[in-house]
Amino acid sequence: MIFLLRRLAFYIGAFFLAVTFNFFIPRLMPGDPSARIIASFQGRLNEAQVEAIRKSYGFTGSLWEQYVTYVGSIMRLDFGISTVQFPEPTASLLFYAATWTLVLVGLAIFFAFTIGSFMGIHAAWHRGGFFDSFFTPINVMLNAFTPAIVALLLFYAFSLQLQWFPLGRAHSTSIMPAFSVEFIGSVLYHATLPVMSIFLVSFGGWHLGMRNVMINLLNEDFVILAKAKGLSDRRVRYRYVARNAILPQITALALSIGFLLGGALVTEQVFNYPGLGKFTFTAIGSRDYSFIQGQLLLLTASVLVANLLSDIANVILDPRLRT
Amino acid sequence: MAELTQSMPLGISRPIPTVTDNPPPTQAELMAELGLKSRPGWTSRLPPGLAAFVTNGKGMVGVVILLALILTALFAPLLTSYDPNRRAGKPHVQPGYEHVLGTTRMGKDAFTQLVYGGRVSLTVGIGAGLAAAMIGLALGISAGYFGGRTDDIITFFVNVVLVLPGLPLIIVIATMVETAGPPVIGLVLALTGWGWAARTIRTQTLALRAREFVLAAELMGEKKWRIILIEIFPNMLSFVMGGFVLGTIAAILAEAALEFIGLGDPNSVTWGTMLYWAQKNLALQSGAWWEIWPPCIAIMLTGAALVLINFAVDEITNPQLKASRKIGRIRRFLSRRGRSADVF
Numbered sequence: 001m002i003f004l005l006r007r008l009a010f011y012i013g014a015f016f017l018a019v020t021f022n023f024f025i026p027r028l029m030p031g032d033p034s035a036r037i038i039a040s041f042q043g044r045l046n047e048a049q050v051e052a053i054r055k056s057y058g059f060t061g062s063l064w065e066q067y068v069t070y071v072g073s074i075m076r077l078d079f080g081i082s083t084v085q086f087p088e089p090t091a092s093l094l095f096y097a098a099t100w101t102l103v104l105v106g107l108a109i110f111f112a113f114t115i116g117s118f119m120g121i122h123a124a125w126h127r128g129g130f131f132d133s134f135f136t137p138i139n140v141m142l143n144a145f146t147p148a149i150v151a152l153l154l155f156y157a158f159s160l161q162l163q164w165f166p167l168g169r170a171h172s173t174s175i176m177p178a179f180s181v182e183f184i185g186s187v188l189y190h191a192t193l194p195v196m197s198i199f200l201v202s203f204g205g206w207h208l209g210m211r212n213v214m215i216n217l218l219n220e221d222f223v224i225l226a227k228a229k230g231l232s233d234r235r236v237r238y239r240y241v242a243r244n245a246i247l248p249q250i251t252a253l254a255l256s257i258g259f260l261l262g263g264a265l266v267t268e269q270v271f272n273y274p275g276l277g278k279f280t281f282t283a284i285g286s287r288d289y290s291f292i293q294g295q296l297l298l299l300t301a302s303v304l305v306a307n308l309l310s311d312i313a314n315v316i317l318d319p320r321l322r323t
Numbered sequence: 324m325a326e327l328t329q330s331m332p333l334g335i336s337r338p339i340p341t342v343t344d345n346p347p348p349t350q351a352e353l354m355a356e357l358g359l360k361s362r363p364g365w366t367s368r369l370p371p372g373l374a375a376f377v378t379n380g381k382g383m384v385g386v387v388i389l390l391a392l393i394l395t396a397l398f399a400p401l402l403t404s405y406d407p408n409r410r411a412g413k414p415h416v417q418p419g420y421e422h423v424l425g426t427t428r429m430g431k432d433a434f435t436q437l438v439y440g441g442r443v444s445l446t447v448g449i450g451a452g453l454a455a456a457m458i459g460l461a462l463g464i465s466a467g468y469f470g471g472r473t474d475d476i477i478t479f480f481v482n483v484v485l486v487l488p489g490l491p492l493i494i495v496i497a498t499m500v501e502t503a504g505p506p507v508i509g510l511v512l513a514l515t516g517w518g519w520a521a522r523t524i525r526t527q528t529l530a531l532r533a534r535e536f537v538l539a540a541e542l543m544g545e546k547k548w549r550i551i552l553i554e555i556f557p558n559m560l561s562f563v564m565g566g567f568v569l570g571t572i573a574a575i576l577a578e579a580a581l582e583f584i585g586l587g588d589p590n591s592v593t594w595g596t597m598l599y600w601a602q603k604n605l606a607l608q609s610g611a612w613w614e615i616w617p618p619c620i621a622i623m624l625t626g627a628a629l630v631l632i633n634f635a636v637d638e639i640t641n642p643q644l645k646a647s648r649k650i651g652r653i654r655r656f657l658s659r660r661g662r663s664a665d666v667f
Contacts, residue, residue, distance in 0.1 A: 014483045021492075025499050128651030137381065137634065144626030146576040148583045148598065149619045156607050212637070215647050255485055262490025266580045270602075280491075281584055284498055292498050299491045307486055 003321055007311045011304040016071075018300040022293045023070050027063070074297065080290030082283075090290045093279060094298055100170050101275035103191055105257070105264050108198035113253055116203035120210025121242050127215055136211060139204035147263035151197040151270040158193060159271075165193050168272030194271045198263050202256070209252060213245040247318055254310035258303045358652050372561055375639050382635025388628035392621070396441035405432040407439040407592045415611050425613035427597075428604035436592050437617045443593040445625070447509040447578050452571030454513035459520025459566050460559070464551055466521070467528025478525070485518040490577060497586040504588040508581055512574045520566025527562050531555050561639045568633045572626055579622050594618040 045053075073080075079090040119139065123132040142150075158165045171177070171186040217223060218241060226236045265277030272278065276295055283291035315321045354361070366374040376382055395402065403423075410430040418425040424433035466477035493511050497503035503511075531537060532555075540550050581587055582595025585603075589596055597618040601607075606614040638645040 010479070010482065011486075013479075014486055017483055018487060022495065025495060124647075126651070127647040128649060128654075130651075133648070133651070137631070140634070141627045141630050144572055144576070144630045145623045146579055146626070148580050149623060152598075152602075152607070152615065152619065156612075160607060212641065212644060216641070216643050219643060258486070258488030258491075261488055262577075262580070265490060265494075266584060269584050277584075280494060284494065284584070284586060287498065289498070292495055296488070296491045296495045299488045300486075303486050303488050 004308075004311060004315065007308065011308055015300060015304055018297060019071060019074055020067075022296060023067055026289060026293075027066075079294035079297070082288055082291055090288075090294050093291065094276075094294045097274065097276045097279040098298055098302075100273065101261065101264050101268070101277065103170075103187065104194050104198065104267070104273065104275060105260050107191060107195045108202065108264075109253070109257070109260060111195070112199045112203040113206050113249075115199075116206025117210045117242075117246065117249060119203070119207045121214060121237065121245075123207065124211045124214030124218065124241075124245075125237055127211075127218075132211070136208065139207045141204070142200055143202070143204035143208075145201055146266075147197055147201050148266045148270065150200050151194070151267045154193050154197050155270050166190055170274050190273075194264075194267045194273050197267050197270075198260060201263060202260060205256070206249065206253075209249055210242075210245055213248055214241055217241050217244055243317065247314055250310045250313050250317070254303070254307040257306045258299065261299050261302070357649070357656055359649075372639050375645075376635050379635040379638060381631045385628040385631030385633075385635070388624055389632070392441060392625055392628070393445060395438050396445055399435075399438040399442060402438055403432065403435040405435040407431065407435045408590075415609070415614070418613050424617050425611070427600060427614050428606065428611070429600070433597075433613055433617060436597055437594075437621060440593045440597055440618065441621060443505050443591060444575060444578060444595065444622075447505045447512075447593070448571050448575030448625070451509045451512040451516065451574035451578075452567050452569075454509075455516040455570035455574070456520050456563050456567035458513070458517040459522075459570075460524055460563050462517070463521040463524025464528050464555060464559070467525040468532055468547075468551055468555065474525075477521070481518055481521045481525070484515065485522070487515070489515050489573075490580065493577065493581060494586060497581060502588045503581075503586055505578070505591055505593060508578050508587060509574070512577055516570050516573055516577075517566075519569060520563070523566065524559060524562050527559060528555060531558055561636055565633065565636045565640060568629050568636060572629045572633075575622065575625055575629075579618075594622050 077091050079094060082088050082090045082093050116139075119135065123136050126132060159167050166189070170190050171183060177183060223236065223241055226240050231240075261276075264275060265280060267273070268275040268277030269281055276299070280292060280295050282288075283295075348356075362374070362378055366377055369377065408431070412422055412426045412430050412432070414426060414428050414430045416422050416426040416430075418433075422432050422434065424437065427433055427436070462477050462481065466474045466481070492515060493508070496511050497508065500507055537550060537554055540554050545554075578587075578593070579595040579598065582593060583598045583602065585599055587593070587596055587599070589599060595618075598615065601611075601615040601618075604611075604614075606612075638648075
């Protein structure tokens, strides 16, 4: 319990650091975002209008007052007003986009982690064999092919050339969003290639990580004892070695979520998928700062939640942490 | 065995095994059967870590690919006579004699852009990776060696850097500065990419600090900086190298991704901006494959080379991985002789 509470305190601290960071970056840069907006009106604004724009961006009062206002609004999930889709609040746009990103990243992580881990277990058990010496380097090399390139390749081959998969969107426009087989089928069909491209660049990492931890564990005395007791291969492999090897993998999984979300941002750009990446891209183009800052906070929060979940999973799987 | 028993005419069912029938195999025969080669003599003069690296096939393939890429980038002016920033011909000319990799939508020579772009991309990637490894080394060693309050504070920041999502953070910074040219991107990548290196080096320092040779140096009254530099640092080289290689991979991929989504300076020539322009000009949709695949292949080759180098570095930091490479052959060797291979 104390372990979890300490981790929770750390996550709250880290989140506040991200909020503070978000607060100071625009204020450290020469000229604030509101100044750019004001400049774009080329002096056609009067005093009161300028003040109103500055106020809507939270640039009035002392630095401390601004900070308190900023933190307060974040706590109320108020990320400001979007300038791209004025006057939509940024928060509702963020959550709409995040849902689709979550679909992509969730599916990709699930497949990459399970398939990668099983491949790693297999490679470590038959280490030095054909599977290990052939697939381990190839899978890991896939890891170094950035999502942008894999996405472009898949898009070119399957969407443009073969036309097996759609050119964009998260679901077919002719189907109304509903909890029906048709709609879910359409969502999965549209998500296949984006999920595939995130999957391809991430499963090699789990393969290598699992393999390397397993190999170190296989020489431990408890494994030799388990074999000497005559336990079945399956039991030694999964209940003895894999269960221990999965612990650092779960921690790494939570830490990698930030990287995967970043990869999803690029993938969505290629597949024209209406997730956070697509929205962030439009926000960058039109300098919609409230959205750009909002995506950082949202993604940070999701990485922290993932880390908390991995801590809980570690406590469940590892009795040594339960003291 | 089988053909021996059949050829025995006198009703003897089993041949009596004798030592003289099969002279014991020579060492050369055994090594050939196990697929081992003796190391070239000159490697014995190198430090053991470097010798292990030089004799590692995967690592050396990686080094050769990386060197080839660096050399083409370095000698770019000798390889092409065009200017990467200027129009060199008609838009979207097919690859041919005049333009080895064709021209872009803007009529710039794609091959020229590729080799000149490699200069910037590789410099930013390697520079950011090196800087990240150095920050990680400094913070990791200090945290591990000094312990106590220093350790607590540094570990807090290491954990923060590890949990903050890198690309979204860089997006925020890159949109705030007016134009994020390659130096800015490199700087931001270096400042956000040192988490893993610091963590592994801290753990390793903690392990080394408890060893006798460090204790002996402390008892002899050596200065702290001397213990860190002379006693601890040399044992840390492979970890620094690992941090450098992984940091470089991350930096090159992140730079390409950032520029691809249009956050970089679109006027600079890098692999990432080449992809950005190709995507923006719908090169794929209009069939101009030569505008988009060369930078992709260059980035993939760099990534693959660094991964191969990292395999070699991994085997030095974790010797059990290296031992495991030969285990398949050893098992087959033992089972041919009817011995149990279950202990492995």
